[in-house]
Amino acid sequence: MTSTTQTTALAAATASQWPALPALGNLDAYISAVNRMPMLTPEEEQAYARRLRDHNDVEAAGRLVMSHLRVVVAVSRQYLGYGLPQGDLIQEGNIGLMKAVRRFDPDQGVRLVSYALHWIKAEIHEYILKNWRMVKVATTKAQRKLFFNLRSLKNELKAEHAMTDGESYRSALTDAEIDQMADQLKVKREEVIEMETRLAGGDVLLDPTPSDDDSAYLAPIAYLSDHSQEPTAVLESRERDALASTGIEKALDTLDDRSRRIVQERWLNVNDDGSGGMTLHELASEYGVSAERIRQIEAAAMKKMRKAMTAEPAAA
Template sequence: MVATANTSNETAGARADDLVRNYLAQIGQVALLTREGELEFARRRELALVDARAAAALSASSSAALDKALEELPASETEHRQRQARVALAQREACREALACGRIDAATALARLRPYIPHLPAKIQRWDDIVGEFAATLRAALEPSTSEAEGRQFAARLGLPPSTWTVLEASLDRSLRQARRACGDLVVANLRLVVAVARKYSRASLPMLDLIQEGNLGLMRAAEKFDPQRGLRFSTYAIWWIRQSITRSIADQGRTIRLPVHVVETLHKLARMRSEAIAVNGRDPDATELAERLNLSVPRVRFLLEIGPEPIPLETPVGEDTEIGDLLQDERSPDPLARIDGDDLARALQSAMGRLTERETRILELRFGLGEQEEEQTLEAVGRAFSLTRERVRQIEARALDKLRRNSIRAQLSDFIG
């Protein structure tokens, strides 16, 4: 059985290796990107998203919808900041005219504008946010699951005429497809980066294909969030997302008994502290020392030490023909020796009670729960069963026990009664 299990495991491992090799052969055909290539893909994505926002912002009807959205904003800090921005813009125009006419100098104009400088970007930023929200809403309306009737209802709710909605839908759809294509090209060109990171976690409990899949999810997220203006190469930025996605999946799926991610991270920190202490002191630190280093309570550290080790599978081979499950005692099964003693006692008792009358045997079985009778019966209950008084049942019981106490019968039961 162990040999069969090992053979099946080796077959599954060989199949997984073949799949990984095929995958590597496919992604190896895609050329690596240079710094300029990464910037080009990022620019394509950004331009497509800008086009999508422009399609929403430049439509006359959509502008009316955005104005309506601005009017419906709650009276809060946003309104106050916008009001401050309008005042700042008006003050700027007044200062510009005064400078042009020579009524004030540059220092005075700057002094007047300085209190309003923090509020100048407020209105522009809020307008950009609303345009983005509007474009996101339109993107949701353009999802494949959205029917044509739902699209018309969405346009009517925004006050868009059918002709404008058709043009806007086509423009947004084209821009978003271009953005997705640029993002997808950036991901495909960096798939080898995921494999390089996943190989560092090959000793984890997850298969390599699962590690690559989780890393690809992180790569896709990195492509969506990448900002070339920060001066980083995409590979440098993506490695963090790939590593985080892989480590999170290992923490979430890599254990037989799932633990919360934050507990797994604490276990890793505990193992690292433990290894450092062993290297320095030459001995395994106790729970108190670990608690001081981790700033945790001693009971918490003891709990972590208990749940840290992985369970050992019962199919783990021990030697050539034995599994660890074969060496463990099943506490739910009866003790074989006790079963043998019980069978011997039942035969000896049956032989001893063979010298009693049928009524005496039955009364003893009912009174002491022998044979198939599991519960002991009272004198009154036995009396009702035989239509006898309690006293008569007691007399028959005493006579039967006296017979069993005779030396010849007692000798048969001496090994069991001591």
């Protein structure tokens, strides 16, 4: 059985075998319920752990998990400063607790609570790093150490210096404080500066919720998007190019000679400044008809060309 399958089975057993923890509708009720769960004595803990290790007893695993849910709740409170829901932190911590129970060896001479703390915190840390920001801020071991220690150490140093120097609290780090933090955390000075900068900056929505003010026009989406490469715009541009070249030529081929010449003289032989080409009266004199008749022929020819050009993309 894989570790994922074992964890899933353990979770199902935990939920079904302990009727003292019913379905709850809110976090406060859940915390109150788990705090009322009975704690195991060292002897009971050892017995259940051996049953799980030696006989793969899922019910025993459930007893171990349920008796330590209050530990997860207590640990989750330490990470409320990151702005993530406590319910989610507890959920991730419970996964770490189940992993610890599955790996716990009762012959190591330590209590389960001491062994499980590492696994609970590891799962919560991973959840925070994935969800605290849209962009990950800590990927290496040194960065993780900075992420979870920089804020508390910074507050301690600021409070200490404020008391010593009689100054008010300053948010920016001084060079001496950066050096002191780098020394205490055993990381490079540059890493402290980089992490402090990344933690101080907030996420910026690319496309904020529309509002009555002009903030949407200042959002990154307004100046980062390249409308020229938008798929619909690209297709429209290609279609215009096709119609401007082969499309017009093919549409002209559908006309008789007189209609074709009238369209060419009226629309295609015109310069950029509007000069060139022939007027309605000039064409009327050449063909021996009225200017109104030339206009009618031109209108009919244009209508026929539009119909041909509209059908061209579908035919292609």
